[in-house]
Amino acid sequence: MIKTRLSLLALLIAHNVNAESLQKNEAIDENNMERIVVTGSRIVESIDEVPASITIINRQQIEAQLKVSTELQTLLATLVPGLAPSTGTSSNSSQTLRGRSPLVMIDGVPQSTPLRNGALGIRTIDANALERIEVIKGATSIYGNGAAGGIINYITKKANSDSKLSGKISVASRFSAVKTGDSVGQRVEGMINGQLDKFSYVASASYEDNGVQRDAEGDVIGLKYGLSEASMQNYFTKLGYQFNDDISLQFVYNYYESKQDSNLVDVVGSVNSGVKTYAIEAPSGTSAYGEPQGPNNHNMMLKYTDVALFENTQLVIDAYAQEVENIFFYSPTLANLDEGYTGGQSLIKSDKEGLRVTLNSQFDWDNVEATFIYGIDTLNDVTSQPLVDGRVWVPEMDMENLAGFLQSKWVVQDNFIIKAGIRREKIDLAVSDYRTLKLCKKVAVCSIPIDVTGDTLNYRATTYNFGIRYNVADYFQPFASYSQGSDISDIGRLLRTSTVTDIALIQTEASIIDNYEIGFTSEIDKLRLEFSAYRSTSELGTTNKYDPATGVYMPVRAPQEIYGYEAVAFYNFSKEIDITATYAWVEGKNTENDTYLGAKQISAPKATININWQPIDNTNLALSYLYVGDRKKFDPVDGKYVGDKGPIDSYHVFNMSGNYSFNQDWTAFIGIENLFNQDYYPAKSQAYTYSGYNVKGLGTTVNMGVDYQF
Template sequence: MVLKTSITLLALAIAGQAHGQVNQINQQSQIQPKASAQDIERIIVTGSRIAENIDEVPASITIITQKQIAQQLMVSSEIQSLLANLVPGMSPSTGTSSNSGQTLRGRAPLVMIDGVPQSTPLRNGALGIRTLDASVIERIEVIKGATSIYGNGAAGGIINYITKKANSDKKLSGHASISTRFSAVELEDSVGQRYEAGINGEVNNFNYVFNASYEENGLQRDADGDILGLKYGLSDAVMQNYFAKLGYHFDDEKSLQFTYNYYQSKQGVNLIDQVGNINTGEKTQAIAVPVGKSVLGEPQGPTNHNLMLKYVDDEIFAQTGLMVDLYRQEVENIFFYSPTLANPDAGYSGGQSLIRSEKKGLRLTFNTRVDFSLANGDSVETTFIYGIDALNDVTSQPMVDGRVWVPEMDMESLAGFLQTKLIYNDDLVIKFGVRQEDIDLTVNDYSTLKLCKKIDQCSVPVNVIGDTLNYTATTYNIGVKYNALALFSPFISYSQGADISDTGRLLRTATVTDIALIHTQASIIDNYELGFSSDFEQVHFEFATYFSTSEFGTTNKFNEVTGVYMPVRAPQEIYGYEALINYEINEAWVVNATYSWVEGKNTADDVYLGAKQISPPKATVNLNWQPSHTISLALNYLYVGNRKRFEPVDGEYVGDQGPIDSYQIVNVSGNYNFASDWSAFIGIENLFNQDYYPTKSQGYTYGGYNIKGLGTTVNIGVNYQF
């Protein structure tokens, strides 16, 4: 705690020093002007935790607008598919409730709602992307590459869901939507329904947003009309989201905001899996429960609560703003029932695990703005962003039946940070920063779980002595961007991230008797990136190439004796490139296309990384046509390439090393405004009924994962706005 106290004092000292410097040059300084309405789509908050223009960030950024989100909702409410279609560097959708295998540039991203972490990095269950309904989101900001700006878990970057704000022009406005979704291949039991509505407004200094959605899926069917496998499945799933945001403006500078978000997704289906085999080409599909058998376990899926309190003072000191974030998140993710979690000696024929995680945090962010002129007439705009992050994360993975698989991990983190931005003559942007983080991770005494794949194939339990592990890390970042030429605006950056992700996986397979002997040390990720953007007339083009190294990464190796996949920590390198082009052909036609390629290796053994991290090449094309204000049509094309880096072991592919064959998917959607307040829409997913396995289903050889993608599925509905 001595170091944590030192960090606190250091951050406060920085604040005081910056305040003093501002007072000394106050006579020649000016506050940065606020963004105008026409520039709002160019403003982001994720990259540095304050509002800034996207042109001032020397990194690859993808902004998904509310219009794009609404367009994707016409086809599907699944955020995984939305991100895969619109974000270069994001792996293709898994087609399930799990985002395992859906990485950002080959590493796990940190998912946030308004800056509050939703992922569970201490025991990464890969369910963080589905934490709210897409209808609640105003925009999505994706920052790629390792970053320590938000702390642990951001090895691949950040996906920040920015929730909707109140309409300040009206005391009351709102909307309602009803839709139905069904398989066009086999209609039987595939019909689902979705209801969504919200109101918002501003009365005097008070503003509010309320939104609710409820969705019931029917059976999900593939191109043959068969029911998709149930592992992380969405057949007969019920999704519900209730959202509230209340705000009060004390004056033009001070405001207080309270936000609550509840999201739940549960798959409760009276079917069982007929498990196939990727090596024999037999797909996994759901079938009726045979006579004499029953559905085992509880409905799988996440339940997520978020409470957030934000206070903003734009001028707490001279030219210094303050933002205080208090938050609490509780999540419970229940996984599928598995016979591999058996222990016949204790009377368990299988089991079902769940991840429990509770986070409580405080973020204190100061923002000091200083503008001044040099003797030669040049101008320099300087911004200092500094403060303290405090987080308590308590995560565990017990069994539903009461057994302990991953013991409770109690993490306390305190970090001080300083980020500086210099803008010289409006053209040259230089950013650099440092973050000092101190983490205490406490685990009490526990025993590893005895698991039996077969009666005579069991792991050996180990009694482990608990301890408090301490991690300290200092990470740096620096970036330069030059904006003088619209035709060529280059940037270069170097950033580091400190990561202790998935410590729970290491603990549950411990082979030593003392937690202090488990290799749990933090991994430092070094991320190098070079890119540029170009704008000429109606065309916008972006390109970036990157190289990322880490001291440790978590891969899996099959233990033939126990039948359990054990984690292997080894140095990794990941590299790739991305390109995007947006062409506004005319007022009616807009086309957007992307291409991304990524590869990675375990450098210790010089072997390629598997499908859990690395996805095949991906290309997308989004074509939008809006001939009038009453009609709009969109076509979305996704191409996923081949990746075949591994050879069979004893005639069979193992782990996440399955060969991946290419596939392509076409979605279409249309909207028609038939009255001033009413519109109807239709969306068709997999228009040509492509018969395919998603990348995860091909790459993962584990039993029950080889599930086909959705066949042609239709979504029809109406919207009302007032």
């Protein structure tokens, strides 16, 4: 068995890098690939040996969803139980995973900015560059800070080892079926890849230009984190070289940019008035405020792999660098009339450099197989949030992170799996002296600027995990797990609202999250069932409370408990038709005050149904259904709902897509989002009472185009 596992790792590397190695091993088909996961333990392993809830989205599912929408938020919300509904905007604020923020990665490299979480991490790569997506749910420290809710790992495309040159070109147009005027957008994407002896390559590019986005009434959707008249571009390259059967080197570069450059302005409504926020052309003689909003993201990754460093031991070294610049919308709440500022626009800047060294040793003793994954992670993360006009809102935070880890897996008699691990975290966060900003929501409602003495904050944490799984039979495979995560995310929010004169007095302690989960999978003939229930606790969660004296939402550090359950059912009627249904429910409280947590963390109940059908050869149809349930846990304060505590009413959305292949080269496709033109507010728009957030969901929108493969 141990030789099989070593072969599996070599085989997966070969599948990505070198055709010669692939031919020297047994063949691997796509079905087997879908049963392999690399995110949970940082090595290749079978999904049936992981005592945790995992969702794997394969390329076929990605392509089906892309016919409807290119937004990864929509795709993930449709296919991942436990992930909150899509926000319908460029922001993934409130789109938590089991009530906590997930760490978003590309090939294991962090994309989120946890030191100042701007909630834009999901949109850091175009889906055209992805082979699959792995989602591991529940707090984990296996990749370090920021994974309080779990991990979303984008696995990028691999080279086609059967050809020196192959590729695909796609052209599409997207428009509102409610009111077409000014809504027509265009998208073009292309990809080439191949194998030249020991050298492999993948190169892809995509460009998308949106028209205005309209709701079910034909009005332009509001601009706060909006996608109307936004342009997106992504350039991705992966180069690999196989020195011999054991040693390979891989280089990856990814650039992603999204900008909303529009001359529209918002007509602002509110949750409390019941009037929606929508956009109109800027009045004659005026123009929209601020610079174009959106993320700008550079990634470089270098991976060295030796599958036979020692006997039964493999080595993987990952070095990476990232530059992020996320520009946010212009906001009048960033005003300071005394200094001549009628508003402002912030941006999050984050530069990361990291190195991960992972070793994997495997042993076989009679009926026991043992795997030990161990190594060291280093990371330097420099993050700040200045304003575009030069004012400093969040000072520069310079984090040095060093961590060592040991993860073990024991497989007893092929069916009983035990996992246990430990991670020791050392984080030093340096912040220089700074002055908080004076911000005025109204002329007479201003925050008081404070001079804060900087320091180096030191965090030390040891976290543990333990899990068991028993594959007693196909019809019942139970598991249980306990995992901890150490989280210092969103320190920047604490710094920018400081009310003390010394950084050492700010409540910046790390939050230790304890996550408990039980569940099972079951396969009975053509039916597959998955169920899990979980509980997550932390002594220092972070929520917000409005301060009417200053007009600022202040962070509140308080203990939290989050709990819920998820269910998935998949039934394959025949090779022509299958159906997947999911349901997820989550709830959470501030246990100190016994009060419910708001929508920034806790989502409304969510159910989905996805049907795939091949009625005739060369034709595929797909129908997806999303249901978001009620969540009404809060009462008005002085007649108004506040913060993220607005009431959520249920809604339903249907999407449909189809494609027809004329031959092996040409395919035409169409996708329709919000098929029945449901007039609704997304969950976040209902719950967020902040000015300008109550925008309606997208009305019926059509996407159609053609693919050419060569």
